[in-house]
Amino acid sequence: MSYVTFQDVCKYYHMGSQTIAAADHVTFTIKQGEFCVVVGPSGAGKTTVLNILGGMDSCDEGTVLLDGRKVSGMNEKELTSYRRHDVGFVFQFYNLVQNLTALENVELASEICKEPLPPEQVLDSVGLSARMDNFPAQLSGGEQQRVAIARALAKNPKILLCDEPTGALDYSTGKTILRLLQDCCRNMNKTVIVVTHNQALTPMADRVIHIHNGSVASIEENQTPIPVEQIEW
Template identity: 70%
Template sequence: MAFVEFQDVVKEYRMGEVTIRAADGITFSIEKGEFCVIVGPSGAGKTTVLNILGGMDSCDGGKIWVDGKEVSAYSRKELITYRRYDIGFVFQFYNLVQNLTAKENVELASQICREPEDAEEVLRQVGLGERMKNFPAQLSGGEQQRVAIARALAKRPKLLLCDEPTGALDYETGKSILKLLQDTCRNTGTTVVVITHNTALTPMADRVIKIKNSRVRSMEKNDAPTPVERIEW
């Protein structure tokens, strides 16, 4: 069994009389330590997949396994534990606490997990060794996103889930963030899943899952991923 398995996953939302299928029998797998890009147009169902995989939402049908455990069968309490210990989240907007320093923002995550990484060490790893005492308002967008990544990594997650992580950043800064995520995957063996609408990012992935109209249109394995530095869009 793969590290992540989705089998015929269905998610429906009811809006008055109308039922919308945000996931319509989605099936895919991701191996441990892979850098996976899930790509598709806006409204395709990518974020629904991420929310279900991250335990922020539950599915209405099908099965999900992560690291040999059936996440789709978890109770609400088990999902809280799963989100707390197993999942790191990075979003388009950084969700930092404005009146805490970079180091204190990272320490927030380490307070809720079992064996956290040292906050200062993780900040050094993401290139912010000189900025630990700065507040978010004193940091650029790219630096704030690095703090958000450090906060996620401090938990030592099994899965790092990134929803449009460069969406609020300029081109060069976005590239540096993607390089950081790719390097993190390679250096730590963390399984990284990036959601994006930007098809130009797909060459950097070990695995590319294309989603359209709430279904998986293709899943491809890339035996020779391109370094981010050589990708342009």
């Protein structure tokens, strides 16, 4: 059963008399509970796809569905509600509120949604039970990204969208964060979608969607995903 569906999704940008297709008839499906990696070079259209699925942008053509609900065609009010309740976001930069503690940053997210998870419990699940009262400036980059992941999970979203989540981190810290995302997928049955330019991450995914020049170049299903610890790049 498809949980995420893109069907002939197009997104155009107009530059003078030129029309550029950032998404060109993109079609794919993702099942619930899958760890999906969307991979491709810079400028390929990966982030456009992520933004459309996350309700931060809208498509010009095609259909987008999440859990049977049509996202494409939502108005601004509906998209705001969708982003608030159904989607958890993790970005390359942590976007934490600097004058709030780790716990308060996570509480901020849990206060705006319907069925939040307990903030303390979520911070404990990402290994930060001892750092809840610390401010972002007192945390390492990896710890700040853990807070960002906890904030996204506290919303109890249907999908977790991660755009280059290890881009600002060193190699070993990046691996730790990817392991955490893989665990969230397996242990919490969350559908996790990671957008990256790093081809080396593909063996850890259940599904790999290769994006090139705004189109889906290929899709692979991996029957035996491997732990991120076994991946080198």
